[in-house]
Every structure is written in structure tokens, then in C-alpha cells.
Amino acid sequence: MSVGFIGAGQLTHALVRGFSAAGVIATHRITASSPDTDLPTVLALRKLGVNFTTSNKETVSKTDVLFLAVKPHIIPFVLDEIGPDIEDRHLIVSCAAGVTIGSIEKKLQLYRAFPKVMRCMTNTPVVVREGATVYATGTHAKVEDGQLLELLMASVGYCTEVEEDLIDAVTGLSGSGPAYAFTAVDALADGGVKMGLPRRLAVRLGAQALLGAAKMLLDSDQHPGQLKDNVCSPGGATIHALHVMESGGFRSLLINAVEASCVRTRELQFLADQEKISSAAIKKTTLDQVLQQPGLIPEGVEVKSHGISMFHNSKPRTRKK
Amino acid sequence: MSVGFIGAGQLVHALVKGFSAAGVIATHRITASSPDLELPTVSGLRKMGVNMTTSNKEAVSKSDVLFLAVKPHIIPFVLDEIGPDIEDRHLIVSCAAGVTISSIEKKLLQYRAAPKVMRCMTNTPVVVREGATVYATGTHAELEDGKLLEQLMSSVGFCTEVEEDLIDAVTGLSGSGPAYAFTALDALADGGVKMGLPRRLAVRLGAQALLGAAKMLLDSEQHPGQLKDNVCSPGGATIHALHVMESGGFRSLLINAVEASCIRTRELQYLADQEQISSAAIKKPPWTRLLQQPGVTISGAANGKRNGLNLFNNRGPNVKKNN
Numbered sequence: 001m002s003v004g005f006i007g008a009g010q011l012t013h014a015l016v017r018g019f020s021a022a023g024v025i026a027t028h029r030i031t032a033s034s035p036d037t038d039l040p041t042v043l044a045l046r047k048l049g050v051n052f053t054t055s056n057k058e059t060v061s062k063t064d065v066l067f068l069a070v071k072p073h074i075i076p077f078v079l080d081e082i083g084p085d086i087e088d089r090h091l092i093v094s095c096a097a098g099v100t101i102g103s104i105e106k107k108l109q110l111y112r113a114f115p116k117v118m119r120c121m122t123n124t125p126v127v128v129r130e131g132a133t134v135y136a137t138g139t140h141a142k143v144e145d146g147q148l149l150e151l152l153m154a155s156v157g158y159c160t161e162v163e164e165d166l167i168d169a170v171t172g173l174s175g176s177g178p179a180y181a182f183t184a185v186d187a188l189a190d191g192g193v194k195m196g197l198p199r200r201l202a203v204r205l206g207a208q209a210l211l212g213a214a215k216m217l218l219d220s221d222q223h224p225g226q227l228k229d230n231v232c233s234p235g236g237a238t239i240h241a242l243h244v245m246e247s248g249g250f251r252s253l254l255i256n257a258v259e260a261s262c263v264r265t266r267e268l269q270f271l272a273d274q275e276k277i278s279s280a281a282i283k284k285t286t287l288d289q290v291l292q293q294p295g296l297i298p299e300g301v302e303v304k305s306h307g308i309s310m311f312h313n314s315k316p317r318t319r320k321k
Numbered sequence: 322m323s324v325g326f327i328g329a330g331q332l333v334h335a336l337v338k339g340f341s342a343a344g345v346i347a348t349h350r351i352t353a354s355s356p357d358l359e360l361p362t363v364s365g366l367r368k369m370g371v372n373m374t375t376s377n378k379e380a381v382s383k384s385d386v387l388f389l390a391v392k393p394h395i396i397p398f399v400l401d402e403i404g405p406d407i408e409d410r411h412l413i414v415s416c417a418a419g420v421t422i423s424s425i426e427k428k429l430l431q432y433r434a435a436p437k438v439m440r441c442m443t444n445t446p447v448v449v450r451e452g453a454t455v456y457a458t459g460t461h462a463e464l465e466d467g468k469l470l471e472q473l474m475s476s477v478g479f480c481t482e483v484e485e486d487l488i489d490a491v492t493g494l495s496g497s498g499p500a501y502a503f504t505a506l507d508a509l510a511d512g513g514v515k516m517g518l519p520r521r522l523a524v525r526l527g528a529q530a531l532l533g534a535a536k537m538l539l540d541s542e543q544h545p546g547q548l549k550d551n552v553c554s555p556g557g558a559t560i561h562a563l564h565v566m567e568s569g570g571f572r573s574l575l576i577n578a579v580e581a582s583c584i585r586t587r588e589l590q591y592l593a594d595q596e597q598i599s600s601a602a603i604k605k606p607p608w609t610r611l612l613q614q615p616g617v618t619i620s621g622a623a624n625g626k627r628n629g630l631n632l633f634n635n636r637g638p639n640v641k642k643n644n
Contacts (some may be wrong), residue, residue, distance in 0.1 A: 126538050128536045132529040142330050158529045172513070178552055179534075182538065191575055194579070195583040208478065213503055215449045218448050231331075238496070238582055239578070240581045253565070255509075259516060261561060
């Protein structure tokens with residue numbers, strides 16, 4: 001089995017490192033492609049033994065499971081490029097936040113009758129094999145495809161199947177979750193330093209306390225509130241600390257965060273479904289590549305003042321400002 | 322080597338579970354004592370193969386490393402009881418928040434010339450072998466004693482030696498830290514449920530996200546802020562979420578929490594050093610046993626005055642009980 005990645009950024013790097021550490025696939029059986037070979041992650045991927053190329057088509061030809069690990073607004077371009085090269089064996093797994101299975105299937109069906117598509121939302125701790133991944137299955141993907149993806153993703157952390165409509169909420173919670181944690185550890189360390197600890201020790205202790213508590217919760221059947229009660233002795237230091245946290249609406253801030261991330265994900269999905277992309281959002285290299293595609297005449301690409309319409313192949317009207 | 326615990330509550334249970342899982346000591350070489358054998362943790366300890374007793378003296382006689390795992394205000398009683406039984410081999414490790422090494426040494430010096438005392442601050446995730454422990458070394462403890470303690474505590478998580486004056490801050494940070502995390506996880510799960518996730522999945526994903534992030538940080542040389550930057554794509558969902566957190570002063574609340582816990586620890590230490598304990602703070606069994614101790618007197622304790630009980634000053638018998 002070979003695995004390919006369209007895109008060679010943070011996510012690809014994290015997944016490859018995790019898969020490699022888990023021994024679930026040899027790195028020479030992994031191919032990754034990107035137009036930009038200067039990315040720091042590209043160098044790291046090369047060092048890991050991954051086959052690196054600038055050709056998405058090459059990645060497709062060399063793989064069975066193909067991860068789409070590019071930014072959401074790049075997905076349509078990629079699908080147009082690789083659509084003709086997809087074979088029966090290919091399992092397309094999109095990791096792009098907010099991009100629906102329906103939109104991907106719609107694009108690929110221009111080229112193939114039954115494209116096997118899955119969608120997953122993972123997070124960066126896959127790099128240390130403690131990721132949190134959910135996936136949803138497309139119309140033509142089979143049970144074995146789900147099992148294969150789950151085998152891969154379970155090697156780098158927690159993995160479970162969900163209905164697609166939950167994925168935005170998962171993005172808000174565990175997709176963005178690591179950022180909440182990094183912020184928290186930074187602040188906890190500040191607190192430790194304020195009370196006299198050296199910085200390195202404070203960061204270490206803060207991260208260790210969070211890790212240990214999370215592990216306790218995962219290994220326990222008890223409610224988080226019960227575990228919290230167990231560590232609050234009467235009149236003690238911890239309950240004093242909890243009071244000041246509650247006074248500041250600590251819990252509410254975290255609910256707000258999950259909500260904000262989820263809402264923004266839905267927003268991005270809505271904009272993508274509108275199929276309008278601001279030209280500023282597309283890096284020059286990608287646009288150049290698109291313009292080089294056979295069959296795509298520059299005059300056919302409408303550059304509107306508010307963006308580029310890619311999905312509607314209207315009559316060629318040159319109105320370049 | 323044998324290990325003893327004075328006390329058989331949450332901390333003892335967590336440490337024994339951790340040590341046992343780590344295989345660093347066989348449970349039949351562990352003895353724990355408590356006056357209250359009805360505690361839920363006691364049956365857990367028995368099941369693990371720990372020798373349970375109501376006699377602190379028995380725990381002392383059967384151990385080399387003796388953990389004092391009782392509430393801070395009980396420590397003086399315990400020291401008075403076991404003081405005469407301490408031998409040269411004993412290493413006394415106090416886990417009581419806010420109780421200074423010197424207060425323990427002062428008490429034990431009444432019985433022994435060079436008591437080997439250490440003080441540690443750990444936390445409950447030792448139960449899953451991911452604890453955070455710091456320790457400070459007393460006047461008469463030797464290098465090997467520190468190494469022995471570190472070997473034990475490293476089997477259940479991170480362990481490092483510190484100067485004693487840092488221990489209160491450590492209490493505020495990693496001692497209380499798990500409670501901050503449990504609260505955060507409860508809230509994150511609420512957020513997930515609000516946005517449509519089933520509760521169990523939300524709890525699972527939240528805990529997994531925290532665990533993974535913490536592990537990334539521990540395994541990385543990078544600053545937490547850099548790791549945060551790495552996961553915030555331009556205009557993306559995560560940076561939107563971070564903004565609302567910052568708007569609410571999220572970071573400040575955590576700094577406040579560490580500070581509040583540390584200050585309360587120092588407060589408790591100060592009250593203990595004052596050597597005054599309100600009689601209400603002492604549960605009945607040790608109190609009644611105390612009255613049975615020769616030479617212990619009560620002054621003003623039973624007449625409702627809040628001047629407390631003087632334990633450390635052995636004045637002449639003025640029994641001033643008036644109802």
C-alpha cells in the first residue's frame with residue numbers, strides 16, 4: 001500500500017512523522033507533492049525518506065491512499081488537475097477544513113463514475129502519535145476503505161468515524177484544541193514565573209500537569225467534575241484557585257472558543273460552496289500553475305474585481321482590469 | 322527496600338497504584354497506616370496487596386522510606402507519635418503542602434540527632450504514571466537519599482529536585498494544575514456539546530487534544546507561543562477562537578489561579594508555623610488519641626474561644642475547661 005499527500009506543509013509533515021514513528025508504513029512508500037519546494041517542511045520530509053515531487057500527477061500515480069492536505073481554497077484546483085488521473089484503486093481522503101464530501105464528489109464525478117472519497121479532521125499532535133481524528137465516509141467508499149483509514153490514523157492517536165455533520169464541531173474542539181492548550185501552558189508558566197519559578201521548570205510542570213490530568217480522564221470512567229472534586233481538599237489551595245478561575249468566567253471562555261472555531265469553519269465552508277475565491281487568497285504560484293493547465297485559456301478565467309470564478313465555465317469574456 | 326505511608330487517602334492510593342504499575346516496588350513491601358479503615362481508598366490499597374494497619378508505629382517499623390501523606394495539620398501529631406521509633410535507616414518524606422522541612426526536623430530532633438527529612442510536592446496523575454513531582458532535601462539527608470526518592474517518583478512521572486522556597490509556587494502550578502485541567506475539559510466538552518457533539522465524544526476529543534498538545538510541548542524545544550502560531554492558519558478557525566479567549570482574559574485567569582493557590586499554600590504554612598490549629602480542623606479520632614498522650618494539655622479549647630490548641634509548646638498543665 002502506498003500513501004500520497006497533495007501538499008507538503010505542517011499537516012503532511014506531522015502525519016508522516018507520526019506514521020513513521022508508528023511503523024505503520026515505510027516512508028519510501030510515501031509520496032508528497034507541492035509547487036513550493038522552499039517550505040521548511042519539505043526539507044524535513046525529504047530527510048524522513050519521503051519521495052518528494054512538484055507534480056501532483058506523479059503523487060497520484062504512485063499512491064493508493066491519497067490525502068488532500070492543502071488549504072481549503074486550493075482543493076478545487078487540485079481536483080481539476082488530478083481528476084483525470086484517479087483510478088478505481090484510489091481512496092481520496094480530504095483533510096481540508098470545511099470542504100464537504102459532496103463538493104469533492106461533485107468535482108470528481110466529472111472524471112469518474114464512483115470516486116471513493118472520505119473526509120477527515122485531525123490535529124497536529126499526530127506528530128507525537130497522540131492525535132485526535134474523526135472521519136466521515138463518502139457515497140462510494142466501502143467498509144474496507146474506512147477500516148484502512150482508521151488503521152492509519154489510529155496508529156497516530158485516537159480515531160473514530162462520525163457523521164459528516166459533526167466535523168465542524170470537532171474542528172472547533174480537537175482541531176483547534178491544541179492551540180487552546182499551548183496558550184494555557186504559556187499562561188500557567190507565566191503564573192509559575194510570577195510566583196518565583198524559573199521559566200523552563202514552569203513550562204515543564206505546566207505541560208506535565210495538563211498531560212497527566214488528561215491521561216487520568218481518558219483512563220477513568222469518572223466525570224471530569226468528580227476528578228476535579230477529588231483534588232480539592234477542604235479549605236485548600238486548589239479550591240481557592242478554582243474560585244478565581246470561575247469568577248473570571250473561565251469555563252465560558254472555552255465554550256466561546258469551541259463555538260467561534262466551529263462557526264468560522266462553517267463560514268469558510270459556506271464561502272467555498274459559493275465557489276468564489278478572492279484572488280488575493282490564491283498564491284501566485286498556484287495561479288500560474290492553474291493558468292498553465294491545458295484546456296484552460298487565460299481568457300476563460302474571469303478575473304472579477306472580487307475574485308475568480310473557477311467552477312462556472314462561462315463563455316470567454318476578457319474583462320481583465 | 323520497604324516503603325511506608327502514614328495516611329491511606331487519595332495521595333497514598335495514587336502513589337501506590339503508580340509505583341505498582343511501574344513495577345518499582347512490590348506492593349507487599351508497602352505498608353500504610355490510618356486510624357480510619359472505612360476510607361474507600363483503604364479497600365483499594367488492600368486489593369493491591371498493601372499491608373494495612375491502624376498503627377503508625379507498625380508502618381514505621383516495617384519501612385525504610387516513610388511518606389507522610391496526611392493533611393498538614395495532622396503532621397505534628399504524627400511526628401510526636403512516631404518520633405521515638407525513627408531509626409538511622411529511616412528517610413522521612415513529607416508530602417504535606419506548606420509544611421516546612423525545618424518544622425519537621427525541629428520536632429524530630431527531640432528524638433533523634435540527625436533525622437533524614439525530605440519534602441516533596443507531587444500531584445494525582447502519579448496514578449497514571451504521569452505525575453509532576455519536585456522535592457527538597459533536608460539538613461541531614463544524603464545524596465543517596467535524594468537519588469532513592471527520585472528513582473521512586475520518576476517511575477510515576479516527572480521528578481526533579483528544587484530549593485525548598487520554590488515548593489509553594491510548584492503547588493500552585495502543578496499541584497493544583499490537574500484541577501484546572503479537569504475544569505477546562507468539562508468546559509471544552511460543553512462547547513462541543515453546544516455545537517452538536519454527543520457528550521462522550523466531546524469529553525474524549527477534548528482530553529485527547531489536551532494530552533496531545535502537552536506531549537508535543539514536552540517533546541519539543543519550541544516555545545508554546547511558536548507551537549500555537551504553527552496551528553493558526555491565516556483567517557482560519559483557530560485564530561478566531563483564540564481571539565475570543567484573549568478577549569476574555571483567558572491567560573490572566575490562569576495566572577490568577579496559580580497565584581491564588583500559591584498564596585493559599587503560604588497562608589496555610591504560616592498558620593501551621595504559628596502552631597495554632599483550630600480544634601474544628603482536627604477530626605475526632607486523632608484528637609481523642611491525642612488526649613491520651615501523656616503531657617498533652619488543653620487550654621481554652623472547649624469553651625468556644627478560638628485560640629486553638631498549642632501543640633508544640635509543652636507548658637505546664639493548665640486545664641481551663643469551663644463550659
